[in-house]
Amino acid sequence: MTRVTGRRRFPLSAAAILVVSVAGGWLLSRAGDDPSSNEGVVVLSPGSTSQDPTIGTNALNTGKAFPVVEVESLDGAAITLGEPTGKPFLVNFWYSTCEPCKREMPALVAARDRYDIDIVGVNPRDSAEVARDFADDYGITYSLLRDPNGASLVALGVGTFPMTYLVGGDGTILEQHAGEITAGKLDRMLTAITGSQ
Template sequence: MPAGTRFARQIAISFAMILGGILIARAIAPFDDPPKYELSNSTGAIATNENLTGRRLAQVDLVATSGENISTESLLGKPLILNVWYSTCEPCRRELPVLAAAAKANAGLVRFVGVNIKDSAGVASEFASNYGVQYDLLLDPLGEFISASRIGTVPMTLAVDADGIVVDQVAGEISAERLNELIAKLVK
């Protein structure tokens, strides 16, 4: 037998033995369950928002950027646009100029309030100022407002009448057109 053929046969036999060994090892090894990775303590639910339309605005205390406690009840008496946001939320960043412009255009008709759920007072104030926001900023450092309102996603914009009833809500980034619709519902 020529040397080249003998070498090729030795390679084929060696390969077959290695492959056979691997198959035998897998056959006699115990079957393990695939690893399980815990992603969170959640029950697999997707974050959602409760429909607040027709319900009273949650009554909780928030914190002004100056540090004083402000009750959501004290925000009532005039139609209210309440926006829940934080600085590293990309859709929140995109909608802040829209909210700032609408607040300026509707000053005296509708009160605008931003409720920041993650940032410190300094970060929230500076960030909002950079986007032209001149309306009141409140903080929800313990998540009391979003828990009581069952808000699971941000941004969230609520249109609240002067008596404290939510007349509409927008989950996600709000457009100027949609914001104008909310304002029209409040001032009709």
């Protein structure tokens, strides 16, 4: 009678695992060579990325008309956002627990004080009370609106925060900026449209 030991089967199992591991590693290394494999990757800051299939990316809207949407003031009054008035304006999407949103607030406040342009902050997440407290804490001097139904986010395809749009007097989106906006970037954008230095 012949006795089969586990020793002879083990080398075959080890060889199969080795082949599968090498093949899997090769396939993964090749996936990085395909530019389409980077779809859905959002750059948050230089050198860091985050990939979340539930977030997606921001739609590119430069050159398109800013959508006319209904939002509300912090007092609950209905406000129409986006109707062309002949004067340029800046719209910043933010919420209170967004760290990049917090960091960019001083630059937005300074821009409002320096340039002859309306700046509007649109908050789709926080209650009016939280938004008011945030405005007090950060010394916000420009208009804050709420979009509790997310109509503006859907219309613009906003997927990440903060998001800033520079809109011309005719309602055309001249520039959009995803992520934290710096004072230097705001100065370049607003000097070009207002002529102020």
